[in-house]
Amino acid sequence: MAQIISTEPSALQIAAQHLKNGSLVALPTETVYGLAADAGNGSAVAGIFSAKGRPHFNPLIAHMASLEMAERYVQFDTLSRKLAEKFWPGPLTLVLPLREGAAIHPLVTAGLTTLAVRMPCGPVREIIAMLDSPLAAPSANSSGRISATSAQAVQDDLGDKVELIVDGGACVVGLESTIVKIEGEKAYLLRPGGLAAEDIEAFIGQPLLRLDQRAAIQAPGMLASHYAPNAAMRLNSEEVREGEALLAFGFDRANHAERAVMVLNLSPSGDLHEAAVHLFDYMKQLDAAGAATIAVEPVPHHGLGEAINDRLSRAAAPRS
Numbered sequence: 001m002a003q004i005i006s007t008e009p010s011a012l013q014i015a016a017q018h019l020k021n022g023s024l025v026a027l028p029t030e031t032v033y034g035l036a037a038d039a040g041n042g043s044a045v046a047g048i049f050s051a052k053g054r055p056h057f058n059p060l061i062a063h064m065a066s067l068e069m070a071e072r073y074v075q076f077d078t079l080s081r082k083l084a085e086k087f088w089p090g091p092l093t094l095v096l097p098l099r100e101g102a103a104i105h106p107l108v109t110a111g112l113t114t115l116a117v118r119m120p121c122g123p124v125r126e127i128i129a130m131l132d133s134p135l136a137a138p139s140a141n142s143s144g145r146i147s148a149t150s151a152q153a154v155q156d157d158l159g160d161k162v163e164l165i166v167d168g169g170a171c172v173v174g175l176e177s178t179i180v181k182i183e184g185e186k187a188y189l190l191r192p193g194g195l196a197a198e199d200i201e202a203f204i205g206q207p208l209l210r211l212d213q214r215a216a217i218q219a220p221g222m223l224a225s226h227y228a229p230n231a232a233m234r235l236n237s238e239e240v241r242e243g244e245a246l247l248a249f250g251f252d253r254a255n256h257a258e259r260a261v262m263v264l265n266l267s268p269s270g271d272l273h274e275a276a277v278h279l280f281d282y283m284k285q286l287d288a289a290g291a292a293t294i295a296v297e298p299v300p301h302h303g304l305g306e307a308i309n310d311r312l313s314r315a316a317a318p319r320s
């Protein structure tokens, strides 16, 4: 059972301290309850995926306390800034280019070069301001279940996976945020949500083009090179071939590991949580070593291994 606390200032300070220490906290937003972690802390963010039992590393939304704070992490175009000024705080998420070197762990973006940002209403925003650091938070429900809109719903679903739930009462919107992405002159609706598309269209004076999220995430040219590495990926490798780089896992090495031009081990102790934390960064580093192929040792399929293998097989998929 998780501890349920109020939104009194002293309770919010306790929640902020937990987050600062790398723990997960379920927090109320105006849309749905979020399962929050410090967006700069890879281990904490990996904890979100294991608590939810997510089979994929879907990119997460980074929640900001202010527009100024968001500007530190992403680059706003004119139209996106206007939308933020008009609708924030509120149920609108904007997908924007991530700033080089921004302190956002790659598990949050799933290795993309864009970051989804939003400024939520309510106590969660006070907590983010206290931390002066964004919170990554998907809806606080197990993968495949419906989103939680009360503290009790979070307790029923994730009570054994999270220590602390801040009870802000029932969510006033009750539906996830609307996700919009501006590209040049065009505005895309990636996910309909708590802010009506018509309201956005009326404000910007142009239609929102419908593009589904999967297409947006997978569209060529929108992927970071470390998400789809330049190198080919050879999964479940039992041996290393001449000139390959090696993405290792666990204690035992593939045969002829000495042939590898570079070796990085996702987790020498075989800890899948640790492996998740390193995955995107290590793929990027091995790719930068210039090998034509990255051999990848087998990663077990249980727990976070399912999501790790999902990402590895996407990175290994033939590219056109």
Ligand code: TXA
Pocket: 029, 031, 032, 033, 034, 035, 058, 059, 060, 061, 091, 093, 095, 109, 112, 114, 115, 116, 120, 137, 138, 139, 140, 175, 176, 177, 178, 179, 190, 213, 216, 217
């Ligand atoms: O109202 C909400 O948005 C809630 C509350 C907690 O803020 N959060 C939420 O998060 O619904 P989640 O993880 O369930 O949904 C986030 C969606 C995902 O479907 C993901 O595909 C999309 O945002 N997304 C995140 N980053 C993206 C990116 N860089 N490009 C395109 N889509 C992205």
Ligand code: MG
Pocket: 138, 139, 147
């Ligand atoms: Mg969700």
